[in-house]
Amino acid sequence: MWRNITSSALSFLVVVVFLLGGVIVWGQNTYKAEGPSDAPICLRVDRGASMRATSDKLADQGAITSPMIFRIGADYAGKSGDLKAGSWLIPEGATMSEITRIITRGGASTCGTEIVYRIGVTSSEVELRELDLESNRYVEKAAYDPATEEAPEEFADVRAQADTRYRVAIAEGTTSWQIVEGLKSVEVLEGEVAEIPAEGTLAPDSYEVAKGDTRASVIERMTEAQEVIVAAAWASRSEGLPLANEQEMLILASIIEKETAVADERRQVASVFENRLRQGMRLQTDPTVIYGITEGQGVLGRGLRASELRAATPWNTYVIEGLPPTPIANPGRASIEAAVDPAATDYVFFVADGTGGHAFAETLDEHNANVARWRQIEAERNAAE
Secondary structure (H helix, E strand, O other): OHHHHHHHHHHHHHHHHHHHHHHHHHHHHHHHOOOOOOOOEEEEEOOOOOHHHHHHHHHHOOOOOOHHHHHHHHHHOOOOOOOOOEEEEEOOOOOHHHHHHHHHOOOOOOOOEEEEEEEOOOOEEEEEEEEEOOOOEEEEEEEEOOOOOOOOHHHHHHHOOOOOEEEEEEOOOOOHHHHHHHHOOOOOOEOOOOOOOOOOOOOOOEEEEOOOOEHHHHHHHHHHHHHHHHHHHHHOOOOOOOOOOHHHHHHHHHHHHHHOOOHHHHHHHHHHHHHHHHHOOOOOOHHHHHHHHHOOOOOOOOOOOHHHHHOOOOOOOOOOOOOOOOOOOOOOHHHHHHHHOOOOOOOOEEEEOOOOOEEEEOOHHHHHHHHHHHHHHHHHHHHHO
């Protein structure tokens, strides 16, 4: 009898082990299987939230099928205690395993809201944006000019959220003084910048920042980024350029930056100035005259006077020979690359063409005809106003 009982018990144990093994395999497969969501979601994890509450929220939002399996899988992977506060973008069909990695790896939030401080050439703006899950693009929700307006109430609410992202976006062609002044209005940053960085040494770009970062540290990041761009561009420069070193490359790039906002024109504009340098012609570019007046501190805000075109300043390329002594702004990567890889042209003149671009010419007669067309366009516009 005892032999029969023992045999039955062993058989039952085998069945239990077999079933348990099947359940484990099923759980593992479920944890690694494609998730049920048919669209991305933005999961907000509050500071101090538990894995249980988070798994329930995931299930409520349709990202997982079983909160229990999610928690067991996270615990088995040793991730249960690594939950990070923030707003996390969960892709369509993400597995439980992938979701676990997303919400425990840390770093900046990947969805939700962000505040962008835009420092421009003529103005600055603070923009509140939110990720649109359908297009996977950030869309503007509110904005204000920090120089003339108080922040709308919704900005204070968003700044109070722990998972809000912050970004400083520097426009190409801004001066170092404008950047330092603009950083003063970024209230999440701390400290002061001891001195204005040398013109041209800051890389215009978008930089993610966090509350408590110092303004000096942001300037340091911009400087390091520009050093990398400059070194790479100079190392890959075309042969025979009329530029002696990286500094002259930066000076020319800054002039290109201020002369055209049309991407396809940068290399042509570069060719005009480099052809002029080779031929010993003065550059005769208005942005350098303007810099001689403002020295980068603000915007002139009016047209140049004839007397200013004749006035002797170190930057007035209607008066001086060759390049000015310093850059006149902080050029972006594209303008720097154009300076070391100009288009192969014989152009030595250009003037506005009325479309936002320029008409280029090889001879003075062609240039005068282009100027006449531009003046006619200006006259017609003035008459229509």
